[in-house]
Amino acid sequence: MSENTKKNLQEAGLKSTLPRLKIMEILQSGKHLSAEEIYKYLIDNSYDVGLATVYRVLTQFENAGIVIKHSFESSKSVYELNDSDHHDHMVCLESGKIIEFHDEIIESRQEEIAKKHGYDLIDHNMVLYVKKKK
Amino acid sequence: MSENTKKNLQEAGLKSTLPRLKIMEILQSGKHLSAEEIYKYLIDNSYDVGLATVYRVLTQFENAGIVIKHSFESSKSVYELNDSDHHDHMVCLESGKIIEFHDEIIESRQEEIAKKHGYDLIDHNMVLYVKKKK
């Protein structure tokens, strides 16, 4: 797996350095993590990185299409690996839990709406804010 | 109209002060404006406010349900009057133009999705990023 990661990085024109490999590895968890969370995790596991490096690496990964950046809450951004099959998110306002989902009906409807207004749909951002049903 | 505005403010427990009335008036334009844009507009029209006041007023308005805050681009937020009939937004990546729309199919689909996962839909955020059809 690490060999694979190395290749992925090189294909993206990025030298396979330790910070990059470590960050990639953390992202494999499938969680939605902030730069700071990743940074803290590395420090706690006694790998010394600079927070700036974490930001730089994440930005490079984003540009390379390796990760996707979200801003569910206004201030800090979170990152997740781009598994390349698109999904949207639901955030529980009570627990903060993030649920991923995909809905073809909504997707195609979005296309139609853009078209109807004379535009091509390039991308979209959709987050549902929810609470556990009682 | 200004009398009405005054009443609205008071109902929200906010004294009807000049900064608040002026900001309310600017928002009537129906545009999506940032705090800084509102601030500049006031200064340019020779009404001296502090930027901090603009932020404070907008936050109070948001809490009172008078305005809605969006973050279409990551950094600055924009505000619009809450006309209380809900709509979503489409942003043109080339011109920056913002188009409002409402789609019942998507709305009800969102409800269903939340339910299907055992949640109640409280709110949502949806932005389509588009480009003019060529």
Added chain:
DNA sequence: ATGCTTGCAAACGGTTTGCACGTGT
């Protein structure tokens, strides 16, 4: 050997806050 990467600390940009003064009711 070269140029990309890194860590650090300083800068950044949007937003918030403490404080003393001003204003609406």
Added chain:
DNA sequence: ACACGTGCAAACCGTTTGCAAGCAT
């Protein structure tokens, strides 16, 4: 008169950047 609102400047917080040193190829 009183509490609430305001302006200013300083603080804030997440993120970015300049620089000199370090590392992958």
